[in-house]
Amino acid sequence: MFKNILLIGGSGFVGQGLCEALKNKYNITNFDLKKNKIKKIKEIKSNISNYKNLYNAIKKNDVIVLCAAMSNINISEKKISKTIFKNIYLVSKILEILIKFKNKKFIFLSSIYVNGNNRDVYKLSKITSEKLIVDFLGKYKKNYVILRLPTMCGLYNRGTDVISIFKKNLNKNKNLIINGDGNQMRNFLFNEDFSKQFHNFFSKKYNNKILNIFSKYNISINNLAKIFVKLNSNIKIIKKLDKFREDDFDLRSINLSKLRNIIKIKSEDNINNKIKNFIQKK
16 A cells, blocks of 8 residues: 655645645655645655655655646747756656666656647647656556646646636736637646545556546636626626637547546536635635
8 A cells, every 4th residue: 555655846736736635644745846835744855857866755655746847838839948858858767766666656647638639849748758658667567647637727726727817817807818719628627626536546447547537627718708707797708819829729629539548537516616616715
């Protein structure tokens, strides 16, 4: 049974949610330059590129979860070399260390973006990392699980997802700006729901699999904006058709019937209540 969990880059958006959800049942170590806001966890303040520190941290833990990544698609396009370094090179360093030990499990957070028709550096970096993990750890018979996540939102967010941006505008009585026609579909996964159920992926039944993770919240940007407008009659929706991005992810570009290993993260609330609760939180 796994007890010691290492979160590499655990001070970020998803990482903090995992620390909060796992700390009462597992021994959590956060490996990050930035201190985590979550209490009752062990902190290793270090750059991920520090091989010695990374080696010792992996040696002492059972499950290694890589949370650190360049995850903003727009920034990734502008900083290609940094994206390759954080999303590919650092994965290769972790793999080099992992093959030296027995009975460890590597969990890699990827993206359902890799299933779409979009062409961008972020997608390429995730596909390359997945290939490295599958081939390299497969060759050395080491356990891993790859989780392809949808659009993450909610607790500890960075303020860059569309739900967080709409929330800021709503609180400031500013209109909601939609780039394109707004028909783009998203699947939104709230961090708190994902974190609470994350421990399920420690199970052996998920070993050496690529899992496509979804919530029950499929919604267009148009319909998402309408939920916010109903909560504040002082704002309205403005569409900028000339700002449409060719690389903008659209769930409709994925043939869901052909996807294997789909995991649905459970949630009791509907999307309207989820958003209302999120808006009420600071």
